[in-house]
Amino acid sequence: xxxxxxxxxxxxxxxxxxxxxxxxxxxxxxxxxxxxxxxxxxxxxxxxxxxxxxxxxxxxxxxxxxxxxxxxxxxxxxxxxxxxxxxxxxxxxxxxxxxxxxxxxxxxxxxxxxxxxxxxxxxxxxxxxxxxxxxxxxxxxxxxxxxxxxxxxxxxxxxxxxxxxxxxxxxxxxxxxxxxxxxxxxxx
Amino acid sequence: xxxxxxxxxxxxxxxxxxxxxxxxxxxxxxxxxxxxxxxxxxxxxxxxxxxxxxxxxxxxxxxxxxxxxxxxxxxxxxxxxxxxxxxxxxxxxxxxxxxxxxxxxxxxxxxxxxxxxxxxxxxxxxxxxxxxxxxxxxxxxxxxxxxxxxxxxxxxxxxxxxxxxxxxxxxxxxxxxxxxxxxxxxxxxxxxxxxxxxxxxxxxxxxxxxxxxxxxxxxxxxxxxxxxxxxxxxxxxxxxxxxxxxxxxxxxxxxxxxxxxxxxxxxxxxxxxxxxxxxxxxxxxxxxxxxxxxxxxxxxxxxxxxxxxxxxxxxxxxxxxxxxxxxxxxxxxxxxxxxxxxxxxxxxxxxxxxxxxxxxxxxxxxxxxxxxxxxxxxxxxxxxxxxxxxxxxxxxxxxxxxxxxxxxxxxxxxxxxxxxxxxxxxxxxxxxxxxxxxxxxxxxxxxxxxxxxxxxxxxxxxxxxxxxxxxxxxxxxxxxxxx
Numbered sequence: 001x002x003x004x005x006x007x008x009x010x011x012x013x014x015x016x017x018x019x020x021x022x023x024x025x026x027x028x029x030x031x032x033x034x035x036x037x038x039x040x041x042x043x044x045x046x047x048x049x050x051x052x053x054x055x056x057x058x059x060x061x062x063x064x065x066x067x068x069x070x071x072x073x074x075x076x077x078x079x080x081x082x083x084x085x086x087x088x089x090x091x092x093x094x095x096x097x098x099x100x101x102x103x104x105x106x107x108x109x110x111x112x113x114x115x116x117x118x119x120x121x122x123x124x125x126x127x128x129x130x131x132x133x134x135x136x137x138x139x140x141x142x143x144x145x146x147x148x149x150x151x152x153x154x155x156x157x158x159x160x161x162x163x164x165x166x167x168x169x170x171x172x173x174x175x176x177x178x179x180x181x182x183x184x185x186x187x188x
Numbered sequence: 189x190x191x192x193x194x195x196x197x198x199x200x201x202x203x204x205x206x207x208x209x210x211x212x213x214x215x216x217x218x219x220x221x222x223x224x225x226x227x228x229x230x231x232x233x234x235x236x237x238x239x240x241x242x243x244x245x246x247x248x249x250x251x252x253x254x255x256x257x258x259x260x261x262x263x264x265x266x267x268x269x270x271x272x273x274x275x276x277x278x279x280x281x282x283x284x285x286x287x288x289x290x291x292x293x294x295x296x297x298x299x300x301x302x303x304x305x306x307x308x309x310x311x312x313x314x315x316x317x318x319x320x321x322x323x324x325x326x327x328x329x330x331x332x333x334x335x336x337x338x339x340x341x342x343x344x345x346x347x348x349x350x351x352x353x354x355x356x357x358x359x360x361x362x363x364x365x366x367x368x369x370x371x372x373x374x375x376x377x378x379x380x381x382x383x384x385x386x387x388x389x390x391x392x393x394x395x396x397x398x399x400x401x402x403x404x405x406x407x408x409x410x411x412x413x414x415x416x417x418x419x420x421x422x423x424x425x426x427x428x429x430x431x432x433x434x435x436x437x438x439x440x441x442x443x444x445x446x447x448x449x450x451x452x453x454x455x456x457x458x459x460x461x462x463x464x465x466x467x468x469x470x471x472x473x474x475x476x477x478x479x480x481x482x483x484x485x486x487x488x489x490x491x492x493x494x495x496x497x498x499x500x501x502x503x504x505x506x507x508x509x510x511x512x513x514x515x516x517x518x519x520x521x522x523x524x525x526x527x528x529x530x531x532x533x534x535x536x537x538x539x540x541x542x543x544x545x546x547x548x549x550x551x552x553x554x555x556x557x558x559x560x561x562x563x564x565x566x567x568x569x570x571x572x573x574x575x576x577x578x579x580x581x582x583x584x585x586x587x588x589x590x591x592x593x594x595x596x597x598x599x600x601x602x603x604x605x606x607x608x609x610x611x612x613x614x615x616x617x618x619x620x621x622x623x624x625x626x627x628x629x630x631x632x633x634x635x636x637x638x639x640x641x642x643x644x645x646x647x648x649x650x651x652x653x654x655x656x657x658x659x660x661x662x663x664x665x666x667x668x669x670x671x
Binding site for chain 1 (some may be wrong): 360361367441444
């Protein structure tokens with residue numbers, strides 16, 4: 001049982017998937033390619049640092065964080081301009097130093113800052129949302145040696161929910177990639 | 189885990205790993221984890237307690253001074269007409285400027301793929317956050333009623349009954365500083381998440397359940413998944429790309445506080461780039477000061493290598509010359525403008541009552557960094573430390589010269605004056621250093637000061653370079669074959 005298991009388990013008990021452990025990023029990458037070429041889709045790998053080329057090796061789509069975040073940056077700019085125009089020209093019009101109540105030139109700094117603020121915060125929020133984090137409980141936390149992935153372990157998971165998953169055949173495929181060990185991950 | 193071993197011995201191999209010329213030392217990933225985690229998990233170094241006791245005492249003095257000011261009034265500071273902005277704004281600009289090096293190292297050097305940043309970026313980012321916290325004290329306390337700070341923001345409320353004047357550069361400053369502070373905090377925290385998860389798992393293995401629980405909450409349940417890393421890397425790249433123009437905008441906007449006024453000596457278009465260069469210059473000097481103190485306090489002499497000092501001293505030399513060029517340009521334009529007030533301000537700056545501050549500024553900022561043309565001086569620890577203090581002093585005086593010398597002799601000689609700080613000014617300023625160092629020492633003790641996942645990623649990347657061996661304990665795979 002993993003350490004983060006302080007939320008009520010939701011996944012029904014049983015096999016969650018098969019996990020293989022490798023000694024480094026290179027061997028893990030090769031194994032991922034083999035599993036991808038065998039047609040598995042519900043896969044994931046675990047490593048202490050992001051591995052160059054892993055997206056391609058696992059057949060992962062490009063991250064959507066950037067494309068969605070740009071919408072938020074436009075939102076930030078619009079909010080800033082609307083706020084400065086409305087408060088200065090409509091909500092509390094006050095002539096200071098003969099300046100116009102609203103103009104684009106003095107509005108640039110705050111517009112820029114709010115654009116940056118919303119882009120940054122939305123990038124972070126999108127990363128967390130797309131990753132489904134924070135999530136304190138997950139079946140992989142129960143896997144043997146998983147508490148050392150943050151240190152120096154490299155693991156590959158094939159989920160049972162994959163249509164091609166077959167406990168014997170999938171295990172044979174994983175064994176052919178020369179892992180240090182393989183194990184069954186239980187649902188929690 | 190060798191908890192009894194002393195830190196310098198433990199970190200020596202890591203230092204070799206981080207130094208490109210010594211990568212053949214070949215550490216395993218596990219050894220790197222052990223060495224970095226040892227600092228936050230092992231016994232506290234005696235020097236840390238000494239440093240913390242000193243810093244915390246100075247911090248308490250600041251708390252006392254701010255309390256006295258709060259109950260008595262802003263008049264306990266020395267500012268008065270004609271120098272209505274004095275040490276408070278000087279110190280504000282000084283601390284904000286210091287923060288800039290942290291963002292520059294974490295964002296700009298990341299975009300330029302400068303691998304040497306990996307061992308110093310987290311400490312430099314932490315420095316940014318703490319410097320912004322120190323800076324924020326001044327405008328907030330100068331309002332006289334800090335509990336009304338929300339009036340600075342467009343928060344609908346029932347007691348102000350008006351909206352802020354967004355045409356004022358002071359409002360731009362509010363947005364620039366608060367955006368800078370919060371984006372830097374998020375950037376720093378996001379970089380921390382994988383390392384906090386590593387610490388969490390180590391605590392769980394060691395049976396420290398409360399510690400594992402706390403770290404588990406802060407690491408947001410991170411599980412090192414490749415699907416997560418994809419989004420994480422994209423997010424990190426975006427934050428770096430966003431922070432780069434942000435850091436340039438912040439000190440530009442700070443300079444607008446002065447440049448948009450009609451005070452001779454302030455009303456110049458050179459201010460934004462001049463302030464940004466000065467900020468990077470002073471920030472790198474503070475990074476040098478801090479890293480050298482850190483080496484001492486944690487016994488990390490072998491971790492922060494002469495390569496780091498060399499690179500940072502080159503940046504100090506370059507930005508110092510930009511600042512020197514700006515000083516010269518200001519004088520030329522004052523003469524060339526044929527405006528008698530401009531000419532008077534700059535003549536008065538160099539030869540008036542504040543000539544000593546101007547002389548100190550030029551000698552610390554322009555003349556003394558010239559010694560860094562010599563490589564042996566760039567890599568010398570003692571010289572670097574002394575120079576970093578010189579630059580810190582010089583850059584503080586730059587802000588003081590700009591603010592006090594421009595204000596003290598205005599258009600009307602009848603209202604001329606001479607600013608002198610009160611003891612509250614002086615003790616509060618010294619106190620901010622205590623505040624800064626207290627936060628920094630707590631950071632060193634409780635958070636891994638080296639970005640573990642980044643260093644390991646750099647090791648893996650390096651193993652593929654020609655002439656480098658694979659990381660110890662891993663099996664390399666050559667293109668086209670397996671084993």
